Amino acid sequence: MPIECLISFDNNTQGVYYAGQELSGVVDLTVDTTKRVKAIHITVNGYAKIRWIKKGYPRDSERAMCRAYRSYLSSRSYVLGSCGSTTSTDWIAGEYSYTFHVILPENLPTSFDGKYGQIHYEIITTIDRSGRYPKVYKLPFTVIQPLDLNTDNIYRVPLDILNRKRFWSFCCPTGPLTVKFSTPYCGYAPGQKIHFVLYINNESSIDITHCDVKLKQEVTYEAHDPHHELRYDKNMIARKDFGNVLRWSRRVYRDYLELPSIPPTSLKTSCPITVGYVIKIGVKPTEFHRKMKLKVPVTIGSIPIMDNSENLTANNNNIVADSNDSHNSRNAINGVVTRNESLSAIVSIDERYDERVSHTLAPLSRLEDGLDTENFNTPIILVTDVDNPPDYVPMMPPSYEEAVGFSQSFFDDTEYQENVSMSSLVVADNKHDTFKPRYPVYYNYETPIIPPGSDDSNESD
Helix, strand or coil, X not given: CCCEEEEEECCCCCCEEECCCEEXXXXXXXXXXXXXXXXXXXXXXXXXXXXXXXXXXXXXXXXXXXXXXXXXXXXXXXXXXXXXXXXXXXXXXXXXXXXXXXXXXXXXXXCEECCCEEEEEEEEEEEXXXXXCCEEXXXXXXXXXXXXXXXXXXXXXXXXXXXXXXXXXXXXXXXXXXXXXXXXXXXXXXXXXXXXXXXXXXXXXXXXXXXXXXXXXXXXXXXXXXXXXXXXXXXXXXXXXXXXXXXXXXXXXXXXXXXXXXXXXXXXXXXCEEEEXXXXXXXXECCCCCCEEEEEEEEECCECCCCCHHHHHHHHHCCCCCCCCHHHHHHHHCCCCCCCCCCCCCEECEXXXXXXXXXXXXXXXXXXXXXXXXXXXXXXXXXCCCCCCCCCCCCXXXXXXXXXXXXXXXXXXXXXXXXXXXXXXXXXXXXXXCCCCCXXXXXXXXXXXXXXXXXXXXXXX
């Protein structure tokens, strides 16, 4: 029987952490016969890696590999033997448990998996065997860089964009086409709805055949080897399509874009992978006229905007946790509240990750025991007095099956794994071939809308 390894986290079955939190767990090893080993060590590793092939000219056979690698976390502890040990010892058959503990740095970027790169975190257990390849076991986990939209009032500023265009028909200009797009805020969190108003006043003699509003994720990859190179990738997050607007008529469309489980906007410029979001509005006229396009950036954070301070105070009072009971405090952080009988809201999952998947939410049967699911009003924020980031919300990220990415997965090479046989590399969760980061969403958290009559009052001229 081969060596069996089970890696688990303390009080965090989902394996999702905020940057600055404490990560700890246990590695359980089972060996059936005595084996000769040189050392056993546990590594907490985090890095950003980019790789793509750039085709050369004039022949497609000329190619250049663009790469970038940056390490953010590397903490290794030896539980048996020492670094650089050349002598072997007998590892007696039996069951062994080893613990690991590390404080995650506060500047860690959010986990991400894209088409040309990834930001990846994992626990690695390595058994250096005498005369054989090392045995390596891995367990990935998710790190989220907190972005509280309540820390800056700029996220409360409404989004308003206005554009006018005149068409030419038979060498004569037509009347103007006016398009206005408005949202109540410019910052949102996953799970919320971006309510918007699209106002179209068509005073031209050209019919508008189609209108659409899209939320797109724009990812920038920055490679440094063999030279500085940028590559961009765009992914569709949400989309709404509308009908036509005939000549000399006007339309007002009120709708919303629902945010699934997506990573927050990148604010750290030191990472070679940058994630941003934009709302794009398209108005397509008939005949041979160009499509009118509008674009406005939007910020996706990890904490939604609270309407007022009273809601924040009320939510803080809903958490009942003994400050002397660290176990209960950690449970509240990671989604298991053991002493709360009137929890007003939780963070759950959004199973919509693609336009091809219907808009559904996780069933209530998936919630942890001890949660009151009758009322869901506003999320809970745990405020602390220490320098570390606050323990924002009880969270329940999606499972591996539900965490399907929007773009193609990044397929890493194994060149960095020196003296490691691929047959001896084992991912701790064998049921899932690829790991997808999991981002918590706000379950049934309502967002403000634009009052009727406030969108076209200034556009009648």
